[in-house]
Amino acid sequence: MVSLSRTIFKAYDIRGVVGSTLDAGIARRIGEAFGAAALAKGERKVVIGRDGRLSAAELAAALARGLQAAGVDVIDLGMVATPMLYFATNVLDAHSGIMVTGSHNPPDYNGFKMVLAGETLHGDAIQDLYEAIARDGQGGDADRSTADAAPSEGGYTTHDIRDAYIRRIAGDVRIARPIRIAIDAGNGVAGAFAGDLFRAMGCEVIELFCDVDGRFPNHHPDPAQPENLADLIDQLRTGDAEIGLAFDGDGDRLGVVTKDGRIIYPDRQMMLFASDVLSRHPGARILYDVKCTRHLGPWIASHGGEPLMWKTGHSLLKAKLKETGAPLGGELSGHIFWKDRWFGFDDGLYTGARLLEIVTRVADPSALLNALPTAYSTPELHLHLAEGEHFALIGKLRASATFPGAERIVDIDGLRVEYADGFGLARASNTTPVVVLRFEADTPQALARIQQDFARVILAVAPDATLPFGASCP
Incomplete structure (x- = not known):
């Protein structure tokens, strides 16, 4: 049995390595917690679906058992694309859903994308699920009445949405x-x-x-x-x-x-x-x-x-x-x-x-x-750091970094520094311990100059950082 770990409860979804941080037992507990949250919103049905990963069928079955144990009815779409799960929550008589998917991650990953009463779960709402599961595992529900502790089991049906x-x-x-x-x-x-x-x-x-x-x-x-x-x-x-x-x-x-x-x-x-x-x-x-x-x-x-x-x-x-x-x-x-x-x-x-x-x-x-407007730019570049260090690095940049010649700094998500001839971005990923970097400019020379500006401020606060700046691509 895999132990419950807060690390799999990400900003936008739940995601872990199967057999290490995620297994059928965790999936069932997630189903129970989500089912309770659905009932609290007046939702009595939850749609589920799964992608084509080798672990998806087992995790989906365990998830369904957890949802049913919480007292909600499960509508199982089987193997579908994530948007088909979202589609189902808009056209079926159920506005909550969970997709079992590892998205674009390596084959040993899997996870859950969740919609609760028409809202995609993120941030604190996902952390609330973790807290509910952790409390239950510590006996936090021991004082519930017998009726509350044993809700009527929900039903299970399949549906082809294709x-x-x-x-x-x-x-x-x-x-x-x-x-x-x-x-x-x-x-x-x-x-x-x-x-x-x-x-x-x-x-x-x-x-x-x-x-x-x-x-x-x-x-x-x-x-x-x-x-x-x-x-x-x-x-x-x-x-x-x-x-x-x-x-x-x-x-x-x-x-x-x-x-x-x-x-x-x-x-x-x-x-x-x-x-x-x-x-x-x-x-x-x-x-x-x-x-x-x-x-x-x-x-x-x-x-x-x-x-x-x-x-x-x-x-x-x-x-x-x-x-x-x-x-x-x-x-x-x-x-x-x-x-x-x-x-x-x-x-x-x-x-x-x-x-x-x-x-x-x-x-x-x-x-x-x-013919659409274009520029010299990099794809997403990743500066790999230890867990938590990526947020700390961005915090230090916010506090101390200066960018002479910049026209505007946007700080709604990391630092996006805009110049007359391009921009550079550094932001902490909410899913993995990396600082995401991206650069764009009118010329290769401007691109290199902006990258050097960012190298200067990053190395000032993290001298041992291995910068991932690569070749530009027009």
């Missing part, structure tokens, strides 16, 4: 002309659904690594890392597909590759989406996270919208979207949140469909995508 999900998207999102596309699911769970979805929309589809295999034998299912797009880039360059779409391990993030092998990162995708959404919602707020290109804000403003930069984190962006009523939000990582014609959650498959709707209006999708 056809309803595909019909809903294909019935609303329409391509302007036939198109041949290539998709790469990296053996993640999105591969079980993406091909059928895009064929239902009228696309001809070339599938790469769409057989679900929790070992991820071909490449890691994380389209945010350029090396994971190499196979898709090769397919686009050598085959006859017009555009390439890649998905992460649980299908809530999208990567895009043009015919000539260029990666269109999500912050540039957001430009295309923003102009489309703003054509129907003039003056609307469009949200984006601190890692996004500095060209995105002016683009949104020039198309009649109100740009709003916010903290990184899919749960945080989702909550801000709901708070502001914005029709669209997005992160550099690939989480794109659609309230326009959708339900407000992040969905890589739906985002791919909306992209195809836009690019099929033109004869050359790659020319449209490549």
